[in-house]
Amino acid sequence: MSKMGWVWIGFVFMLVVDAVIPWFALTHVQKMSGVFAFWLVWVVVAIAAAFVIVRNWREVK
């Protein structure tokens, strides 16, 4: 599979995790260290992944 395909799969996986963990794994954790902290970590991972990809971009003519 192409690099683009793997990146799309990774993105879709992130989206599935976005719903599955809060609604099925953390639903009874009523603390800031529960869903609040999860979503923060989750988005930081998404942002870091984007930075890694964008870092390679080069100027085009």
Added chain:
Amino acid sequence: MSTSFWAWFGIASYIIIGIGIAILARRRMGAGISDFFLANRTLGGFVSCMTYSATTYSAFMMIGLAGLTYATGVGALGFELTYLAGIFMLVFFLPRFWLAGRKYGYVSPAELLTDRYQSRAVGATAAILALVFLVPYGAVQMMGVGYLMNGISGGAIPIFAGILISFACAIAWSRIAGMRSVAWTDAFQALVMIVTSAVILGVVVHYLGGFGSFFDKLESTVSGQLAVPTSRGAWSINMFIGLALPWLFFCISNPQVSQRLFVPKSVTAMKQMLGGFFIFGLIYTLIAVLWGFSAVLLVPGLEKADMATPALLSQPFIPVALVIIVMVGITAAAISTIDSILLTLSSMWARDIHRGLLNSEVSEARQLRIGQNWVIPIMAVIALIFAWWAAGKSGLSFMIAPLSSAASAGLLMAVPAIFGAFFWKRGTAAGALVSMIAGAVVVLVFQVTGLKPLGIWPGVWGAIVCTVLFFVISFVTKPPKEKAEEFTSYLKEKLTEGKFI
């Protein structure tokens, strides 16, 4: 002197500075439609980032998201961060929009669809979708300004006065020098927005005893709001998907932001725009949600959740000067979004509807005049009327955040066609056209009637219908093979050259 005097003083100062920046921008403006609507594709990384941020983040954040957090708890954070994670898709779409815009001279995002599918009807339909669904989104910005000024002045400034001020400023900003004045004023406004809101959060958290104490108080007083679904029944998985799905694709479905993918002057500027936006978005989202939680602790029991921010800012421990500055910051956030919407809609009317459907021979100068003199004021008046009407309503559907998401649910119907334009050579004009129209009808009917079959929200039903129709109809109709081949080959070559994916 009274708070309402200082509120008027702050707003007057903001308007004077904004007009000054817009007039300065006008001096740099060249001739032609590309210069007016896209600043001639020459914006640097910082201004590109700031205009993207200010256009994206609006009254929705400090009024709407704070209000949604106040009313429904931590799910509001997940909803907004899902949008921010959706920006990840720009690693695919930003270089593609940017390269195609330069090569083919697209001014509006709908023009890209017109050319790629070789059908003026496709571009015109995308433009009509934007005209219909961006009106409520523009209107909620005006409502936000109205609520804010009304709340901070203790009712001395009527909600409608705030709505009128934002209406007048947005028309002025977008008409004076087009994208250049909008982008420059956006950069100014984005800085005001984030700095002032961060300072207020600092003051509030300090008052509550620091972050540790703030979080402890939240856990002890509203623990049921810190998990999903909440103890009060908000944030079922269907509600989350219904609100978050349109938001996830906001970066490509909302033309006022996707048009900004055309404007960076270089790849370096693109990288700065994207990286800077991620950081801006994360900080701003956290601030808005923590504002909402602060209001839960300090001003519980408000009848209208969208008044949470004004009520928070009215607390006696916050200095009046700071309140006025942050009010200006939120007003700036709202106006920076409305003026961008007006500018984008005027470009779409001029390029995709007037030139695309009504008169293909119309000159660029005439397109510009139509956009500036007719579309901007008319769309602003329609949004004004909607804002006035909706501000008098109550309930979840008329809160700022759900109204904003409902607007994006309609725009979501263009997403399969946009994906198809870049990634699927088999996509056809008929598929794009039918999917957009049928999807939009489903969304509109469900939204107006309040129907949610199987508990699923209108945007999700619309997305299912339009995606299926796009594929099925494309398979049974003839694609524009030559154009699709030429378009994707060019992009493939340049994407390889720039090491994009």
